[in-house]
Amino acid sequence: METRVLFMQLAYLVSAVLFILGLKRLSHPDTARAGNRLAAIGMLLAVVATLVGEQIITWQWIVAGVLIGTVIGGFMARFVKMTAMPQMVGLFNGFGGLASGLVAAAEYLRYSMGVAGTADVPLDASISIMLGTLIGAVTFSGSLIAFGKLQGVVTEKAVKFPGQQFLNAVLFLGILAVMAYLVVMTPAAIEGADTGTVNIVYYALWGAAMLLGVLLVIPIGGADMPVVVSLLNSYSGLAASAAGFVLNNNVLIISGALVGASGLILTRIMCKAMNRSLANVIFGSFGQVAGKELVKGEKRTMADVNDVQADDVAMLLAYAKQVVIVPGYGLAVAQAQHKLRELCDNLESRGVNVKYVVHPVAGRMPGHMNVLLAEANVPYNQLYEPEDVNPDIANVDACLVVGANDVVNPAARDEPASDLYGMPIIEVDRAKHTVVMKRSLNPGFAGLDNELFYLRNTMMLFGDAADSIGRILEEVKQL
Amino acid sequence: MRIAVPKEHTPLDHRVAMTPQSIKRLASDDVQFVVESGAGLGASFTDDEYREAGAEIVQDPKALFEGADVVAKINSPVKREDGTDEVELIPSGALFLAQMRPHENADALKRLAERGVTSFSMELMPRTTLAQRMDCLSAFSTVAGYMAVIRGAEAGSKFFPMLTTAAGTIPPANVFIIGAGVAGLQAIATARRLGAVVEGFDIRPETKEQVESLGATFVEWEEASDDMQTEGGYAKEVSAEEEEREQQLLADHIAKSDIVVTTALVPGRPAPKLISEEMVKGMRPGSVIVDLAAETGGNCELTVKGEVVERHGVLILGQTDLAASLPVHGSLMYGRIVSVLLQHIMNDEGKIVIDLDEEITSHGYARRKCEVSAMTGTILISVYVFVLAMFVGFEVITKVPPTLHTPLMSGSNAISGISIVGALVIAGMGQGTMFDIIGMVAVIAATINVVGGFMVTDRMLQMFRRDTDTN
Numbered sequence: 018m019e020t021r022v023l024f025m026q027l028a029y030l031v032s033a034v035l036f037i038l039g040l041k042r043l044s045h046p047d048t049a050r051a052g053n054r055l056a057a058i059g060m061l062l063a064v065v066a067t068l069v070g071e072q073i074i075t076w077q078w079i080v081a082g083v084l085i086g087t088v089i090g091g092f093m094a095r096f097v098k099m100t101a102m103p104q105m106v107g108l109f110n111g112f113g114g115l116a117s118g119l120v121a122a123a124e125y126l127r128y129s130m131g132v133a134g135t136a137d138v139p140l141d142a143s144i145s146i147m148l149g150t151l152i153g154a155v156t157f158s159g160s161l162i163a164f165g166k167l168q169g170v171v172t173e174k175a176v177k178f179p180g181q182q183f184l185n186a187v188l189f190l191g192i193l194a195v196m197a198y199l200v201v202m203t204p205a206a207i208e209g210a211d212t213g214t215v216n217i218v219y220y221a222l223w224g225a226a227m228l229l230g231v232l233l234v235i236p237i238g239g240a241d242m243p244v245v246v247s248l249l250n251s252y253s254g255l256a257a258s259a260a261g262f263v264l265n266n267n268v269l270i271i272s273g274a275l276v277g278a279s280g281l282i283l284t285r286i287m288c289k290a291m292n293r294s295l296a297n298v299i300f301g302s303f304g305q306v307a308g309k310e311l312v313k314g315e316k317r318t319m320a321d322v323n324d325v326q327a328d329d330v331a332m333l334l335a336y337a338k339q340v341v342i343v344p345g346y347g348l349a350v351a352q353a354q355h356k357l358r359e360l361c362d363n364l365e366s367r368g369v370n371v372k373y374v375v376h377p378v379a380g381r382m383p384g385h386m387n388v389l390l391a392e393a394n395v396p397y398n399q400l401y402e403p404e405d406v407n408p409d410i411a412n413v414d415a416c417l418v419v420g421a422n423d424v425v426n427p428a429a430r431d432e433p434a435s436d437l438y439g440m441p442i443i444e445v446d447r448a449k450h451t452v453v454m455k456r457s458l459n460p461g462f463a464g465l466d467n468e469l470f471y472l473r474n475t476m477m478l479f480g481d482a483a484d485s486i487g488r489i490l491e492e493v494k495q496l
Numbered sequence: 497m498r499i500a501v502p503k504e505h506t507p508l509d510h511r512v513a514m515t516p517q518s519i520k521r522l523a524s525d526d527v528q529f530v531v532e533s534g535a536g537l538g539a540s541f542t543d544d545e546y547r548e549a550g551a552e553i554v555q556d557p558k559a560l561f562e563g564a565d566v567v568a569k570i571n572s573p574v575k576r577e578d579g580t581d582e583v584e585l586i587p588s589g590a591l592f593l594a595q596m597r598p599h600e601n602a603d604a605l606k607r608l609a610e611r612g613v614t615s616f617s618m619e620l621m622p623r624t625t626l627a628q629r630m631d632c633l634s635a636f637s638t639v640a641g642y643m644a645v646i647r648g649a650e651a652g653s654k655f656f657p658m659l660t661t662a663a664g665t666i667p668p669a670n671v672f673i674i675g676a677g678v679a680g681l682q683a684i685a686t687a688r689r690l691g692a693v694v695e696g697f698d699i700r701p702e703t704k705e706q707v708e709s710l711g712a713t714f715v716e717w718e719e720a721s722d723d724m725q726t727e728g729g730y731a732k733e734v735s736a737e738e739e740e741r742e743q744q745l746l747a748d749h750i751a752k753s754d755i756v757v758t759t760a761l762v763p764g765r766p767a768p769k770l771i772s773e774e775m776v777k778g779m780r781p782g783s784v785i786v787d788l789a790a791e792t793g794g795n796c797e798l799t800v801k802g803e804v805v806e807r808h809g810v811l812i813l814g815q816t817d818l819a820a821s822l823p824v825h826g827s828l829m830y831g832r833i834v835s836v837l838l839q840h841i842m843n844d845e846g847k848i849v850i851d852l853d854e855e856i857t858s859h860g861y862a863r864r865k866c867e868v869s870a871m872t873g874t875i876l877i878s879v880y881v882f883v884l885a886m887f888v889g890f891e892v893i894t895k896v897p898p899t900l901h902t903p904l905m906s907g908s909n910a911i912s913g914i915s916i917v918g919a920l921v922i923a924g925m926g927q928g929t930m931f932d933i934i935g936m937v938a939v940i941a942a943t944i945n946v947v948g949g950f951m952v953t954d955r956m957l958q959m960f961r962r963d964t965d966t967n
Contacts, residue, residue, distance in 0.1 A: 039911070046900060050957040053910075060910070060946055067920045068924075075925075078932045078933075082919070082935070082937075089943075089944050091947050102952060106909050106949070109906075109949045110909045113909065115938070126931070126934070127931065254911075257915040262875070265878065266918065266921070267881055271881060271882075273914065274881075274888075276911050278888070279889040282889070282890055282893045283905055328895060333897055335897075
């Protein structure tokens with residue numbers, strides 16, 4: 018192997034490792050920034066390695082392209098408003114998909130225009146080209162629509178019309194058929210030196226794939242766009258992988274697959290945090306708030322709640338700025354106050370601001386919670402009343418509801434028909450995230466179902482409170 | 497047209513692709529031969545004989561290959577002792593004739609194809625009447641079958657024929673030939689001529705007649721089916737069950753044989769294991785097994801490729817040079833075959849015309865076949881890489897605090913801008929304006945993704961600070 022090719026391959030390997038380490042670190046708050054930089058170094062290395070190792074004949078296009086891209090990308094990244102970040106990511110993602118698609122297109126045209134100098138289009142190459150084109154084009158147009166929706170250029174509302182799913186399915190099948198046609202017919206067309214038709218069909222494939230990308234994203238409401246962007250990000254990884262298959266380039270395959278897979282996992286995690294299933298996302302029936310889809314009075318089950326584990330909760334709490342604890346009768350039953358105190362102390366030592374909010378009617382006797390918390394030596398200055406916390410509760414990163422139920426039931430605020438209507442509550446449903454620790458979904462003292470449990474930002478941690486807190490504590494200590 | 501005949505640089509192979517005789521058949525004003533000096537010496541053809549036949553003798557390998565339209569060799573390209581690589585020497589646009597063995601030489605084939613060399617696999621001839629005159633596999637199998645018995649006789653400790661002498665009567669040797677292809681039949685014939693009692697065996701019942709026609713006994717196996725021949729006339733690979741029954745039958749016959757010659761080959765696959773260690777143990781000490789399938793793993797479990805070993809008192813010959821022995825006649829046959837083939841694919845003006853719709857040419861036309869097999873290897877590795885990377889991707893992220901969802905998405909999005917690598921390759925290929933423009937647009941798009949992605953991520957993460965960070 019030539020030295021520079023050897024260098025290129027080794028550099029690619031290092032790049033791939035840096036990407037893996039970068040992603041790993043990006044998923045942890047303390048190391049995220051370093052992770053991002055590692056990945057950026059990996060990218061730089063991959064680019065340099067390519068320029069050294071590949072037989073670059075013309076430089077002017079590369080230099081021009083890199084300069085223009087750097088200026089545009091840097092400008093957009095530098096001056097975008099923080100609130101506009103999600104759509105910016107969507108837009109960047111679209112460009113990535115476009116690049117992958119164009120790589121596939123260039124390879125296709127190289128064959129079909131006879132530049133490659135052979136009619137032997139290997140089957141794997143032509144299949145990779147078709148997949149790269151499809152995924153790249155879908156990612157490109159889909160991301161543009163996602164960007165438009167978040168930016169307000171395209172309507173944020175879910176655009177739905179009858180037969181939409183059917184149309185998408187037909188379009189998708191049609192695209193597959195066109196891809197198969199091109200795989201079969203292109204070599205013959207090259208041999209016969211008559212590639213006019215296949216070229217036109219190939220351009221049509223681009224058009225159809227872009228249309229599919231648009232159709233897949235328009236029925237989705239603006240609120241769900243981040244999930245869509247994440248999913249499209251996963252697609253653009255796969256598009257890069259397909260480009261890697263086309264060019265027989267391992268770093269493309271590896272990094273693309275990495276992003277494809279981790280993007281999918283991240284999408285799933287994001288769905289879970291929104292109390293949605295991935296299938297729900299992929300098949301596009303989303304766009305409305307999950308909780309509101311349910312008919313009033315309908316019996317809801319475990320399937321409707323976002324059931325989490327102690328480690329999820331630990332992650333949420335440990336990296337929050339503001340945590341609110343809402344103790345209830347369940348805390349007393351489980352005698353979990355000491356453990357709760359220990360957990361909160363630990364969180365405070367990590368820099369988390371912890372407030373205990375005691376509802377006047379929490380527990381089975383007046384002052385029940387105070388007795389418990391005093392026993393665990395919780396300082397009085399950490400105890401708050403609902404009206405102290407409610408106005409700012411939207412800024413609370415995490416509410417931990419320990420065995421309380423009626424005192425956090427939004428029906429008391431929203432449902433005039435409810436027996437609880439009018440009772441002041443701790444409005445944990447308005448916080449960014451709420452974790453409810455409970456033994457089951459059974460109603461509380463008032464015998465009423467609690468809407469809170471089914472909301473998208475609510476996580477349910479089932480089990481005995483002392484047990485659960487103990488497990489969360491263990492997990493937090495390990496972070 | 498210029499036809500180059502290099503010296504073979506494969507150890508133990510003294511053959512040459514063209515002999516003075518075969519050159520004489522073809523040489524004309526239109527067809528010139530260039531022969532590397534000393535190419536025929538191993539087969540006892542001198543440079544002078546080549547000159548007489550009308551060939552030009554060249555010392556320098558570079559000058560030999562330069563400008564050649566056809567390069568004729570016996571073996572696939574090798575690295576020479578002086579470090580030059582024959583793949584690099586064969587000029588672009590040339591036709592390369594040799595026993596390419598595409599399955600083993602996928603890499604060399606691919607490189608040749610990349611250099612614009614058309615490779616032709618001499619051993620892939622169809623087994624038809626017309627093509628028989630161009631079938632070098634049959635020719636070398638004949639050599640191998642003959643030599644197998646000669647080597648076996650030499651290694652064995654017995655006479656072959658029955659001899660009634662004053663010093664007592666010598667019983668004839670028992671020779672068992674497994675596989676009745678070209679090599680097997682030649683082995684039967686040779687062993688018979690030396691006076692041995694010969695048994696032949698093949699899973700294809702229709703070979704019975706051929707075996708018996710040479711004076712050997714056909715070892716029969718009742719349930720042998722008549723569907724054991726492939727389209728190309730080779731024995732099919734048999735199923736595990738059939739193999740077991742076959743082995744039962746073989747064991748008895750092997751045990752009473754002095755010399756066993758195995759010739760069972762399945763094209764493109766490892767040789768079937770017909771003789772187990774148990775069967776070897778059942779043989780008398782001093783017996784000999786000659787394994788003609790040693791190159792592809794051997795028909796005997798104990799065969800060591802390229803070596804002679806003694807196991808349980810039995811000598812097992814695993815040498816792989818049998819087809820290459822008898823260089824004089826091997827070369828004569830091969831040279832003849834090459835000249836007939838060249839006549840077949842040359843038009844009246846002495847130009848080579850490759851017609852892929854024609855059976856003989858399409859069989860040997862190895863470039864196409866081998867591009868497929870070479871690519872299959874690459875794509876498989878790529879799929880490995882892809883799947884493993886997917887798994888890493890699935891594992892690398894497990895728990896992510898909600899605050900990090902967007903930055904992580906943004907960071908991995910920047911990584912997916914790796915398509916910049918592909919864009920750079922396209923933009924740098926210099927294949928014409930259209931590709932330059934596509935490449936540049938791709939580079940711009942990918943660079944925006946990469947630069948913007950990493951910068952936005954960094955900005956987001958900068959904002960993400962916990963209270964402890966300020967303390």
